[in-house]
Amino acid sequence: MKNRKHLLRAATATAVVLGVTGLSACGAAKTDSSGSSGTVTIAVPSWVGAEANAAVAKYILENELDTKVKLTQLDESVAFDALNSGKADAILEDWGGAPKKVKLYVDDKKSVVEGGGLGVTGHIGWFVPKYLVDEHPDITDYKNLNKYASLFKTAESGDKGQLLEGSPSYTTNDDALIKNLDLDFKTVYAGSEAAQITQIKESYKAKKPFISYWWTPQWLNSQLDLVEVKLPAFKEGCDADAAKIECGYAETPLQKYLGADFTKGNKEAAQFLKNFNWTNEQQNEVAALIADKKMSSEKAAEQWVKANPDVWKAWLPK
Known part of the structure; x- marks a missing residue:
């Protein structure tokens, strides 16, 4: 397998x-x-x-x-x-x-x-709202995220940008990606899918900057215009060592x-x-x-x- x-x-x-x-x-x-x-x-x-x-x-x-x-x-x-x-x-x-x-x-x-x-x-990635991309077109390349990290700071993320997650009980590569790609971000967990959706919808309505792991299929995608940030392309085996992951997620x-x-x-x-x-x-x-x-x-x-x-x-x- x-x-x-x-x-x-x-x-x-x-x-x-x-x-x-x-x-x-x-x-x-x-x-x-x-x-x-x-x-x-x-x-x-x-x-x-x-x-x-x-x-x-x-x-x-x-x-x-x-x-x-x-x-x-x-x-x-x-x-x-x-x-x-x-x-x-x-x-x-x-x-x-x-x-x-x-x-x-x-x-x-x-x-x-x-x-x-x-x-x-299914596909998972990091997503930002389209209105943020309209203002900062190069934000969709992970190499430029550090330039905009301050936009995503919250009380929970301290001096780093917040990458919104869902529940801490599930497997994620995001902490390794942040470390290995040298990004000034911190994962912050909403606690559940429902709580994550609530935060995303509130931020979107107020047109606040946010970046979140997100996925397809997802019913909310038909209501919000979200754009995927380009992480390093997934290649078979690039996620074999969890600690060394530097690639994005596969189409599954x-x-x-x-x-x-x-x-x-x-x-x-x-x-x-x-x-x-x-x-x-x-x-x-x-x-x-x-x-x-x-x-x-x-x-x-x-x-x-x-x-x-x-x-x-x-x-x-x-």
Whole structure:
């Protein structure tokens, strides 16, 4: 497996209220991964795009395949442990942030199997608002960031520019990038995806300078005009040593993983999840209903499913 290290998006506060159940490595809800119980447990990373995947999959499994679904919120690394133990059956959006777990469970133990691509391509980078670029056109080159570091100073960043992050619990290359590219910046964590979005929206509305790690797909991108700062180009293997990283982030086709026992015991549900494949735009549509329109994940999924039968019917097992 490719040893890619990507910034995992920060936790969104909506996860808890949208019916996603918490699960720790030692306190997981019991699940019969053989499929005999008819229940499928989907591990959901704590950002709204992943919630959109799980909500749509759950709605179709329950309403079209008569299969009960449990959603459980898990960080990426712990989710692989849950797949291995049978306490979860599927991960629908993996960004490649746990390569050692993939090697252990997929390649070595074979307790987890690849479920194919999600159809969504993820990309992470550093972004600034377009109005700032209009004022300072050369700010989009990382080599010029130090010249503008004072624009981004906050109480939290001290005498350095603030690079806004999401949650400190996720893997990020940004501290290494700042050090290795000799940038006068400091990472400052908002604490969650929702908190980060709030800060970005407030700064954008006031037309204040800000620079933040950000990603696609992201529903908010249709509302704000953000421009990516050009970091050194990603090349395969440039992120192999986390301490020495000097390159930006890759374009990442997001992947699905399934418990091996689950695929044998509940073949119909497993085949559906393997077939589940949609676009960045389709994921954003559901994510925006949840995070922006404040619709429940269940209602958002129902609305999308009813409007797009030509898409999801192709996912059903033959």
